[in-house]
Amino acid sequence: MILSPLTLTDPKSSDIWEIANTPLLWACALGVFAVIILQTVLYVRAARGAAPGIEMPMSEVRSSFRAGAVASIGPSLAVVIVAISLLALFGTPAVLLRIGLVGSAGAETASAGIASTTMGAELGGSGYTQQVFAVAFTAMSLSGAMWMLSALILIPILKRGKKTLATRNPAIMALLPTAALLGAFSMLTIAELPKSAVHVVAVVISAGVMGICLFIAKRFDLRWLREWSLGIAILVTLTSVYFIHTGS
Amino acid sequence: MEHTTAAAQADVSMSLFEKRTSTYGAWTLSAGLVLSLLGPISLLFFAGLDITPVMVGVAFAAVAATFGTLWVVEPLTYFPILGPAAMYQANMIGNVSNKLLPAVIVAQSSIGAKPGSRRGDISAVMAISGAAMVHLASLLIFVGVLGTWLVGLLPVGLIEVARLYVLPSLIGAVVVQAIVSMKQPRTTVVAVSIALIIQFGVIPLFPQLAFYATALAVLSTIVISWAVRGRKVVQTAASDPGPETEVVDRPDRPDHAEEKGS
Secondary structure, three states: OOOHHHHHOOOOOOOHHHHHOOHHHHHHHHHHHHHHHHHHHHHHHHHHHHOHHHOOOHHHHHHHHHHHHHHOHHHHHHHHHHHHHHHHHHHHHHHHHHHHOOOOHHHHHHHHHHHHHHOOOOOOOOOOOHHHHHHHHHHHHHHHHHHHHHHHHHHHHHHHHHHHHHHHOHHHHHHHHHHHHHHHHHHHHHHHHHHOHHHHHHHHHHHHHHHHHHHHHHHOOOHHHHHHHHHHHHHHHHHHHHHHHHHO | OHHHHHHHHHHHHHHHHHHHHHHHHHHHHHHHHHHHHHHHHHHHHHOOOOOOHHHHHHHHHHHHHHHHHHHHHHHHHHHHHHHHHHHHHHHHHOOHHHHHHHHHHHHHHHHOOOOOOHHHHHHHHHHHHHHHHHHHHHHHHHHHHOHHHHOOOOOHHHHHHHHHHHHHHHHHHHHHHHHHHHOOHHHHHHHHHHHHHHHHHHHHHOHHHHHHHHHHHHHHHHHHHHHOOOHHHHHHHHOOOOOOOOOOOOOOOOOOOOOOOO
């Protein structure tokens, strides 16, 4: 049953969808989604169980979940739009697998592009055959697997390191997370600026909208606005950029 | 001695939480890893596509040459921010800088928890859980079910704008939120200066470092912030020993990570 649709394959055919939408690939994609849901359920239960012990009110636990969900609406929709644009190249299951798991649209497309080049083909070009697709998909998946593998190996080591550091030098533990976070986001932001004038405008509008939202939220003590501010900032910025981009 | 019992209880709860999440995290991440490889393996071996191991080897080597160091560097970069529990989630779901970290910052700042603190860790796990559900639901509905139908409907301009400008549209807001909620002017100045130096000083000279800019910025910000830290901070933090002296930020206690007036 699994193999029957595959017997129709032809390595030289450029009909990617013929092999990219098989039931087995769909099953793998849905299986991965099921694993993420299972992980989330287990984690939420563990977090709820730990909260009373550290005197963290349940309202803050719920509020964190809601804030995370609301904050990711904007980014999620943006990822969805990019994912849809990749459907023709990889078929639905591979897009769900690669973008639903570890990867981000940018990194995965880059991997697939690099892998196709080694086959003398270009993504979506005339040489992009079923064979090239399968090799590109495998390379992307192996790269993703390496990411997961290195996390599986490194997290326990880093955890031990954190414990040692926390007892030996508590002061640095107070500084480390904030410094890491500010360092990461300053760099990610400034790296966007030289890309184009529109990128600069986008960063400025986005930062401005967030600033206004946070000011109003503080002034009138509106917690919901704090949670929605990221979504509002993305929406306003993307809309403005859309008009700049299509207008010019 | 009420305080000691509360502190002991907090330690027990947190170590149970860490133990549980490590086990769940490792198992689910392994399951995800295996499932994600099943699909390509089935195509390689059973689809009759005449694929040789050399083709796969060469393609993988090319990808590894680009991303290989990031497999190791990325977990190191995000670990201090997310903590061990949320790291398992982040490495499963991906989209760390454009989705999960922003969700964590919004959640932590909306309840006033510092990253790396216990409340911060729990808040991070809950925020990523919320983000994961929205992520999966939107992918399933809009890509899985409606994708083939939407692909013809979305205007090309919209797809292009989304692809090109999602990151800048998001990152400006996130960095403002991070700066406002961290309230660490000294570290902020260090972080921004370092990012400027790396982007406009180091990368033009060594373009191959562009891939590691974030890791480089994180490391330098940590080192330099440590070197120029307010000395008052050391005293308060050092005078607060405990079995696991992470920053425990209870709402009733002034946060000792603050750097004011040094």
